[in-house]
Amino acid sequence: MTLGIGTPLAAIEAIRAKHTIHLAEAPGGDSFGVKKFERNTDENVAPLTMCAIGDSMVAACGTQDQQEGLIPDLAQGFAQAFRRDVRWEAHGKLGATMRRVRYRLLPEVRKSGKKFDILVICAGSNDIMANRTLDEWRADLSAVLDEAKSLSDHIVVLSPGQMQHEPSLGKALRRALEHEMDEQAEVSKVVCAEHHARYVDMIHENVHADAPDFFSPDHFHPSAKGYSYMVDGVIAKLGTTFVQDLAAA
Known part of the structure; x- marks a missing residue:
């Protein structure tokens, strides 16, 4: 947890969070699988392929199983x-x-030699909590998107989750983190546009983060239900254009 973010009160709350929050580890279970279209009538149509690379949200932290x-x-x-x-x-x-x-993570996936229909990149919250600068963020995201072109023609970059709602954090720290996420998002939008990637900004979307079942028992990561709420928002933000572009490829 960062120690130098925002106001002095936010810094104090960050110190407290560092010593009191016990984050959920990645759960067991398979980190791969096939999701079926329920009305699929043609078994000869090959599945679309999707790979996701990133932080604890990709690792399903907060759930009981990767699935x-x-x-x-x-x-x-x-x-x-x-x-x-x-x-x-x-x-x-x-x-x-x-x-x-x-x-x-990206080099490990590239070693497989696979090509995917969709590549999802999800990181950012840990960069903020580690006090990485916007210039460092810009450089790393740009490099990731450059190198990811060999993996997929359709890249989606997800913003961090809504840290401003995490019940394990103090109010001043949450406000500071929200400001940092907004600044990071502005950089991400520019970088993704330059690299023809789709950026999905979920920071202020209504994902029912105030619902009692949104967060997991660690009060930091989403629960299984919380992740399902977030997915509804991601699909809505991507919209029909993304579907049409990939279908036409």
Whole structure:
């Protein structure tokens, strides 16, 4: 947890959070699978392929099983949107920054030699909590998107989750983190536009973060239900244009 963010009160709350929050580890279970389009009548149509790389949200932290996480839920959402089965895999790490994605996770996926219909990049909250600068964020995200072109022609970058609503954090710290996320999002929008990637800003979307079942028992990560709420928002933000572009490819 960052110690130098926002106001002195926010810094004090960050110190307290660092010593009191016990984050959920990545759960067990398979970090891959196939999500079926329920009305699929042609078994000869190959599934779309989706790979996700990133932080604890990709790793399904906050759930009891990898199959309950954000990425399989997103694969199910894509299956319904594209009216096709989706074969998915997730490569996530608790605490991963975009720099870790750049130097560790992305190279590991590239070694497989696979090409995917959709590539999802999800990181950013740990960069903020580690006090990484916007220039560092810009450089790492740009490099990731450059290198990710070999993996997919359709790249989606997800913003951090809504840290301003996390019940484990103090009010001053939440306000400071919201400001930092907004600044990061502005940089991300520019970088993604330059690299022809789709940026999905979920920071202020209504994902029912105030619902009693949104957060997991660690009061930091979303629960399985929270992830499903987030996926509804991601699919809505991507809209029909994304579906049409990929269908035409």
